[in-house]
Amino acid sequence: MTAADANVENPTTRRPWARFLGVCALLGIPVSVAAFLFLAVLHELTHLVWETLPEAWGFDGPPWWWPLPWLAVAGVAVGVAVRSLPGHGGHVPVDGLSLGPVPASHVPGVLLAALAGLPLGVALGPEAPLLAIGAALALVLVRPWDDKLGDPARQVIAVAGSAAALSAIFGSPVVGAVFVVEASALTGLAGARLAAVVLPSLAASGVGALVFTGMGTWTGLEIASLTLPDVDAPARPDVGDVLWTLPVAVLVAVVVRLVHRLGEGVARRAASRPFPAAVLGALVVAVCAAAYALATGRSPEEVALSGQALLPTLAADPAAWGAGALVALLVLKGVAYAVSLGTLRGGPIFPAVLLGAAAGVLAADLPGYGAVPALAAGMGAATAATLPFPVSSTVLVVMLLGSGASGMAPVVIVAVVVGYTTEQFLLRPRREARERARSAPA
Numbered sequence: 001m002t003a004a005d006a007n008v009e010n011p012t013t014r015r016p017w018a019r020f021l022g023v024c025a026l027l028g029i030p031v032s033v034a035a036f037l038f039l040a041v042l043h044e045l046t047h048l049v050w051e052t053l054p055e056a057w058g059f060d061g062p063p064w065w066w067p068l069p070w071l072a073v074a075g076v077a078v079g080v081a082v083r084s085l086p087g088h089g090g091h092v093p094v095d096g097l098s099l100g101p102v103p104a105s106h107v108p109g110v111l112l113a114a115l116a117g118l119p120l121g122v123a124l125g126p127e128a129p130l131l132a133i134g135a136a137l138a139l140v141l142v143r144p145w146d147d148k149l150g151d152p153a154r155q156v157i158a159v160a161g162s163a164a165a166l167s168a169i170f171g172s173p174v175v176g177a178v179f180v181v182e183a184s185a186l187t188g189l190a191g192a193r194l195a196a197v198v199l200p201s202l203a204a205s206g207v208g209a210l211v212f213t214g215m216g217t218w219t220g221l222e223i224a225s226l227t228l229p230d231v232d233a234p235a236r237p238d239v240g241d242v243l244w245t246l247p248v249a250v251l252v253a254v255v256v257r258l259v260h261r262l263g264e265g266v267a268r269r270a271a272s273r274p275f276p277a278a279v280l281g282a283l284v285v286a287v288c289a290a291a292y293a294l295a296t297g298r299s300p301e302e303v304a305l306s307g308q309a310l311l312p313t314l315a316a317d318p319a320a321w322g323a324g325a326l327v328a329l330l331v332l333k334g335v336a337y338a339v340s341l342g343t344l345r346g347g348p349i350f351p352a353v354l355l356g357a358a359a360g361v362l363a364a365d366l367p368g369y370g371a372v373p374a375l376a377a378g379m380g381a382a383t384a385a386t387l388p389f390p391v392s393s394t395v396l397v398v399m400l401l402g403s404g405a406s407g408m409a410p411v412v413i414v415a416v417v418v419g420y421t422t423e424q425f426l427l428r429p430r431r432e433a434r435e436r437a438r439s440a441p442a
Contacts (some may be wrong), residue, residue, distance in 0.1 A: 017196075018130025024157060024200035027141055028164040028207035033375035035165040036211070038114075038133060042126055044380055045119035045165035046309075050301050064312050067286040067304045071121040076280025076343050077116030085109030089275070090132055093124055093342040094263040095346045096387070099183050101158040102136040110136075113345035123285050124309045124346025125337040134165025138204075156200055157185070157350035163201035165210035173205035175396050182389040231315055231401060237411050240368030245411050247372065248363045249381035249418035252356050255330070256385040257423050259338045259355070266342030274343075281343030288336040292410045303333045306346070308355030314354070318361040318371050326362040330355060348386055353400075376401060376408040381419030388418040 003178055049070055054062045081089035087106025090113060091098050102110075114129035117274035120193050141152065166176035180201040241324025270277030314321065337351040360378025364371040376397060383393040394416045401408050 002412055004097045006142070018177065020153070021200055021203055023142070024160040025203035025207050026206035027138050027157065027161055029211055029387060030141060031137050031161045031164040031204065032168065032208035032211035034137050035115060035130055035168050035208070036132060036267075038111075039168060040114060041125065042119055045115065047119075049119055050083075050305070061299050061437035062293075062301055064290050064300055067121050067289040067300050071122070071282040071289075071304070072279070072288035074117045074120035074122055075279035075349075078113045078122070079278035079284065081109040081113040082278055082345065083197065085112065087132075089113030090128055091129060092267050092342070093344070094267050096260075096348065097128055097131060098136065099131065099162055099180070102132045104136050104140050105138050105140075105369040107133060109430045117282075117344055118250045118306065119303075120139070120347055122282065122290065122344045122346055123287060123304060123306065123333065123340040124344060125169075125306040125350030125353050127166060127347030127349055129346065130165040130169055131162040134161035135159070135164070137161060137166075151279040152196075156197055159197055160204040164204035165206040167208050170396060170399070172399055173202075173209040175392065175399060176205045179204045179389060182392050187311065199383040226374055227329065231375070236407050237373050238368065238370070241271045241370055241411055242274055242414060243364070244366055244369040245373065245377040245414050246418055248360070248366075248369075248377050248416040250422050251383040252378050252381035252415075253422035255334070255359065256352055256382050256442040259334045259352075260341065260348075260386070262335075262338035263341030266339055270343045278341045282337045285336040285344075288332040292328055292332045296328050298325060302329060308350050311350075311354050311357055314357055314361060315375060318364060318375065321361060322375045323362060325364070326358050329358050330362070333358070349383065349396075349414075352382045353379050353388040353397075365380050373408060374403075375410045376411045377415040380412040380415030381422075384416040384419035385423040388424070390416050390419075393420070398411055 050062055050066075054060075054066065078089060087103070088107045090106070110129050110132045112128065112177045118126055118129075120123065135158040135285055138157050142154075142157055161179045163173075163176040166179065167173035170176060177198070181198050184197045266277075266281070269283070285304060289303040292298065292303040293300040319333070333351065334355060337355070340346065340351075342350060356378035357375055359382070360374040361371065361378070362376035363369060363378065366374075379400065380393060380397045383397055384390055387393055394412055397412045397416070399411055401412070
């Protein structure tokens with residue numbers, strides 16, 4: 001493979017483009033195996049800490065104090081990765097998700113921060129480490145041809161590796177591919193150049209999905225992906241569902257943006273002293289989880305961790321949650337999430353989806369608002385306020401709804417549009433104006 005073979009300016013006019021596309025598809029196999037093993041280890045560690053050990057020590061579930069020692073260990077491990085290892089354990093989560101080449105030297109720090117932090121209770125998801133692992137491994141595998149590849153080809157290979165790794169955690173290669181399409185389009189790519197990035201990512205994601213399915217059957221290991229049980233959704237939303245979605249989406253977007261603003265402030269203060277900030281941040285998450293357990297009598301696991309395991313429970317029986325428990329979850333999970341965004345390492349999507357779902361279930365008590373439409377609206381607005389990708393947000397939430405997707409698609413679209421507009425055109429410009437005013441000389 002030469003630089004000409006990997007040309008991404010006008011791939012449709014070059015015969016070697018097919019070879020390059022085939023290479024990217026084949027890269028989906030080892031990248032997907034690595035991603036599957038990472039997620040399987042993450043799942044087993046989480047199960048050990050939060051289910052097996054409490055039962056072995058005679059508890060019915062994690063007691064209220066359970067997060068304190070585990071998150072102290074997590075804070076130390078993440079702090080070591082951030083302070084001492086190349087790549088600082090990955091990028092700061094409050095900055096969003098990153099697509100692009102990742103040096104192989106960064107992988108040990110990313111793995112330490114993820115495998116020591118996420119299963120022990122850090123309130124973040126695994127999507128950011130997966131992106132880094134996929135990109136780094138893809139570049140390592142093409143290293144024999146590295147001197148012949150140009151920067152555009154290396155970028156495409158890294159993005160294809162990330163897409164292959166990302167497709168597992170969302171339960172479908174479609175979400176990862178759409179994410180790549182939208183992220184690439186927002187950088188100014190169009191036409192043949194956009195296709196040059198999208199097609200390899202689609203190929204790698206599709207092959208990766210097949211590998212994930214085969215690995216689960218062959219090994220018997222489980223991986224945790226962001227999924228919902230079948231929800232009893234109406235065939236179509238009522239007028240009241242759509243009308244209530246407008247103010248609910250605005251409110252959810254404002255809440256999520258406030259959480260991210262808190263995370264940005266924490267990140268600025270943590271930048272100069274990352275190790276103590278990581279330890280302190282993890283302890284704040286532990287205190288929030290313990291306070292939630294004491295206040296509600298529920299498991300501290302619901303505030304700790306990414307929220308990925310709690311989301312199906314919340315969606316399956318929203319009536320089992322009282323308003324007090326939902327408010328406590330929103331407040332304490334929001335604080336834990338904000339502090340994790342600024343001091344620890346992981347992905348920002350999963351906790352935001354959970355916060356949106358909790359807000360939607362709480363809003364379902366409004367007259368004329370159905371439980372499933374409210375849940376869909378909350379998740380859509382929260383995801384759109386977290387990611388600057390409205391199409392990806394819509395696809396993610398619609399696919400999460402499963403069999404109820406067709407009926408709830410209008411609600412999701414309205415919520416995403418309102419949430420995205422609120423964050424991008426109302427909240428963000430005001431915040432940026434305030435920051436410019438503060439930084440301007442007197």
